[in-house]
Amino acid sequence: MKSIKPRYYSLQIKKNIAVLLHILFLFLAVHGISFIYLNMGTGAGISWLFEHNYEDSDAFQARFQEDLDHIFNYVSYRDCLESEGVLDLTNQMFAVSNRDGPEIIYTLEEVLRYAKSQGYYLNDHFDVVNDMFLYDNAAIDRNLRISWRAYMTDQKLSEPGDAYTSLLELSKEVLYCLSEYYKVHYRMIVNPSNLYFQIVYQNQGMDPVIYSNCPELSMEEMSSMGIFCRQSSDSIFIDTNLKEIPQNITMAMEKNDFYSAEHYYLMAAVDTRYQADDDYADAAREYELLHRRLLESAATVLVGILGCLATLSYLAVTSGFRDAERTKPNIHSIDMIYTESCVVLTAVCTLFMLFLGEKIGYPLLHLFMAYDSWAFAERMLRAVLIYGCCMVGAFSLLRRYKTGLLWKGSMTRHIRENISLYFEDRTFSHRLLCGYLAFLGVQAAGFGILGVSLYFLRFPAARAVLLVGLFLMIAADYLVYHKLFMESVQEDRIADAIARIAGGDTAYQMDTAGLTGKELAIARMINSIGTGLEHALQEQVKSERLKADLITNVSHDIKTPLTSIINYVDLIKREQIQNPKIQEYLTVLEQKSQRLKNLTEDLVEASKVSSGNVKLEMTQLDLVEMIWQTNGEFEEKFATRNLELVSSLPSECMMIQADGRHLWRVLENLYNNAFKYAMAHTRVYAEVVSEDGQVWFTIKNVSENPLNISPDELTERFVRGDVSRTTEGSGLGLSIAQSLMKLQDGTFRILIDGDLFKVKIGFKLVR
Numbered sequence: 001m002k003s004i005k006p007r008y009y010s011l012q013i014k015k016n017i018a019v020l021l022h023i024l025f026l027f028l029a030v031h032g033i034s035f036i037y038l039n040m041g042t043g044a045g046i047s048w049l050f051e052h053n054y055e056d057s058d059a060f061q062a063r064f065q066e067d068l069d070h071i072f073n074y075v076s077y078r079d080c081l082e083s084e085g086v087l088d089l090t091n092q093m094f095a096v097s098n099r100d101g102p103e104i105i106y107t108l109e110e111v112l113r114y115a116k117s118q119g120y121y122l123n124d125h126f127d128v129v130n131d132m133f134l135y136d137n138a139a140i141d142r143n144l145r146i147s148w149r150a151y152m153t154d155q156k157l158s159e160p161g162d163a164y165t166s167l168l169e170l171s172k173e174v175l176y177c178l179s180e181y182y183k184v185h186y187r188m189i190v191n192p193s194n195l196y197f198q199i200v201y202q203n204q205g206m207d208p209v210i211y212s213n214c215p216e217l218s219m220e221e222m223s224s225m226g227i228f229c230r231q232s233s234d235s236i237f238i239d240t241n242l243k244e245i246p247q248n249i250t251m252a253m254e255k256n257d258f259y260s261a262e263h264y265y266l267m268a269a270v271d272t273r274y275q276a277d278d279d280y281a282d283a284a285r286e287y288e289l290l291h292r293r294l295l296e297s298a299a300t301v302l303v304g305i306l307g308c309l310a311t312l313s314y315l316a317v318t319s320g321f322r323d324a325e326r327t328k329p330n331i332h333s334i335d336m337i338y339t340e341s342c343v344v345l346t347a348v349c350t351l352f353m354l355f356l357g358e359k360i361g362y363p364l365l366h367l368f369m370a371y372d373s374w375a376f377a378e379r380m381l382r383a384v385l386i387y388g389c390c391m392v393g394a395f396s397l398l399r400r401y402k403t404g405l406l407w408k409g410s411m412t413r414h415i416r417e418n419i420s421l422y423f424e425d426r427t428f429s430h431r432l433l434c435g436y437l438a439f440l441g442v443q444a445a446g447f448g449i450l451g452v453s454l455y456f457l458r459f460p461a462a463r464a465v466l467l468v469g470l471f472l473m474i475a476a477d478y479l480v481y482h483k484l485f486m487e488s489v490q491e492d493r494i495a496d497a498i499a500r501i502a503g504g505d506t507a508y509q510m511d512t513a514g515l516t517g518k519e520l521a522i523a524r525m526i527n528s529i530g531t532g533l534e535h536a537l538q539e540q541v542k543s544e545r546l547k548a549d550l551i552t553n554v555s556h557d558i559k560t561p562l563t564s565i566i567n568y569v570d571l572i573k574r575e576q577i578q579n580p581k582i583q584e585y586l587t588v589l590e591q592k593s594q595r596l597k598n599l600t601e602d603l604v605e606a607s608k609v610s611s612g613n614v615k616l617e618m619t620q621l622d623l624v625e626m627i628w629q630t631n632g633e634f635e636e637k638f639a640t641r642n643l644e645l646v647s648s649l650p651s652e653c654m655m656i657q658a659d660g661r662h663l664w665r666v667l668e669n670l671y672n673n674a675f676k677y678a679m680a681h682t683r684v685y686a687e688v689v690s691e692d693g694q695v696w697f698t699i700k701n702v703s704e705n706p707l708n709i710s711p712d713e714l715t716e717r718f719v720r721g722d723v724s725r726t727t728e729g730s731g732l733g734l735s736i737a738q739s740l741m742k743l744q745d746g747t748f749r750i751l752i753d754g755d756l757f758k759v760k761i762g763f764k765l766v767r
Helices: 004-040 058-081 108-117 167-190 219-223 249-255 279-318 339-368 371-403 411-423 428-455 460-502 517-574 580-611 623-639 660-677 733-743
Strands: 092-098 103-107 120-122 128-130 144-149 195-202 209-212 226-232 238-240 263-271 618-622 644-648 655-659 683-691 694-702 747-753 756-764
Touching: 004 279, 004 371, 058 167, 058 195, 058 209, 058 226, 058 249, 058 263, 058 279, 092 108, 092 167, 103 108, 108 120, 108 167, 120 167, 128 167, 144 167, 195 219, 219 226, 219 263, 226 249, 249 263, 279 371, 339 371, 339 411, 428 460, 460 517, 517 580, 618 623, 618 660, 623 644, 623 660, 623 683, 623 694, 655 660, 655 756, 660 694, 660 733, 660 756, 733 747, 733 756
Parallel strands: 644 683
Antiparallel strands: 092 103, 092 144, 120 128, 195 209, 195 263, 226 238, 226 263, 618 655, 683 694, 694 756, 747 756
């Protein structure tokens, strides 16, 4: 214990430090996200990361567009407000008449005096403000008929009532015109400005009408200042280096063309050196500071997220261990409860913390944050509370996983084991019946709860129960479906295993992973059956191999003395012995030794063919020509038994792919079979036909002995059609022929109809 304690404390201290660092990194990430969100808002994306200058920002674009609108309004109202370049209070603004009374003309001075009497005036920012909220009836009575307005040259009346208004409304209109005039005159003409503009209307032979705060500058000089926008009546395009083309320029230029000018142009530019101390310079300085702060906040977010991931990874790796070696995981006391209880407890704690956050945390945030930031601050507080509570539950589940208690310590597993004990040794029908009855019970209870909830639907608790009940019913239906589906999958796996074993794959072994209950027991029995079949098959193959080896070895051992016997018989015959009895003995000895030689050769050939130890040399052959040659070889031999060979062969070539030597052996065996077993004084028919891309050779004869045997038995070794075995033959000819045809990818068929014996061999026709 003394050697373990220091390591235990060391790891515990490291984990505590990691927790503190995780909280610190989480605070950095939340702080950075909050700063970016509160200063950029939603929808801005991350484009601000690449906007290094104020001119690249949307804020500059919006300000430039706003100032252009002010300039166009200034152009609209300047001529009616100024006289000889100076604001003239005696200028007439509008004329009205009271019913049938005379026309009354109001000057700018009279309008301003009346508007002020009603509480309307311009503030320091040249905005129209009002410090009175009550008006007399005369001020708002729309009984004045408008004759004309000096500041509105394109007055259009959509309804007859639009021609009547009140003196207050007309005064407010004049104040708004004066506001637009001063916003340009004071900010851009009287005082230094970084925004320069020129609007020129010109007719041939007349002096141009110029609206500008820099008439001495050329268009090239204005273009070189930084940001510019140029539009001329000679072109439909707007020349600018802004990232977005300003709106409504052409329409505003046409609207302010009071002189029907033949030519006009607009030139507006912003000096991006910001030498004048105006709104652009202030906004540029604020943007540079804000951009730097946003970059710092983005870096803070990145560091916070990476730090959170790093500390979280370290805590995930070391969670549950008490020493640095991390040999055996341990659990805390909270990890001893059921897994489902841990999840529910985490959810309850999360809801409780959200309740405390709403009752205590929100008011505290409201004390320190502006009203516009309350909603975001509340969302961030909720996210942090949910994150913290979920992390505690997640680490408990992680420790359970490391110790193997995540599933073992779950209530679901215990319930499942108890239920499986009841169903384990039951029949399929009993298990299906119990499952179906349980499903009906759950459905009945669920529909009952839903019915009661619908009856009391006006109560919030009933609506909540209705939603929970629907969810539970859907979950129950899914679980039943999943259970039936998994059982069907297990049964399909068992059926597939049986099919594979029945198809000849006796070595197949089922994977028992995922199988349960009775299906698992059946799978184990199937594996035992497969193992037994495979063992029996291996024993049979071993026996066949030993038999083939025995035949081959015995045949080779017989072949050597047999050759000597044949040679010595031949030598004795050359002595020309006159004794007829000895001559008869030599003849019998020669016949029997030759028969024994043929038998040993057939045995060796059958052994080679069955073991596949045959070398093939596949070439293209003319089957018709080969049958002609075979007929010539056996025609005289057939005549010795009074057999007539009748051939039906086509005149054209029938090319096939086969081994010539082994095909000759097949044909030789078939003709010899006909010679041995055909009835004397009968015909042997041989024909070659082509059908559906196949070349078929057929040889048929009438058997001398009754054919009370099946075609499959005739192809077995040592089986002969002559049951009495009075004819010469080994019973291997047809078996060898069938095996050689199979090796050459050919077809071999035997057909028996009474005493008619027919053999067909087929090859693919080579075009």
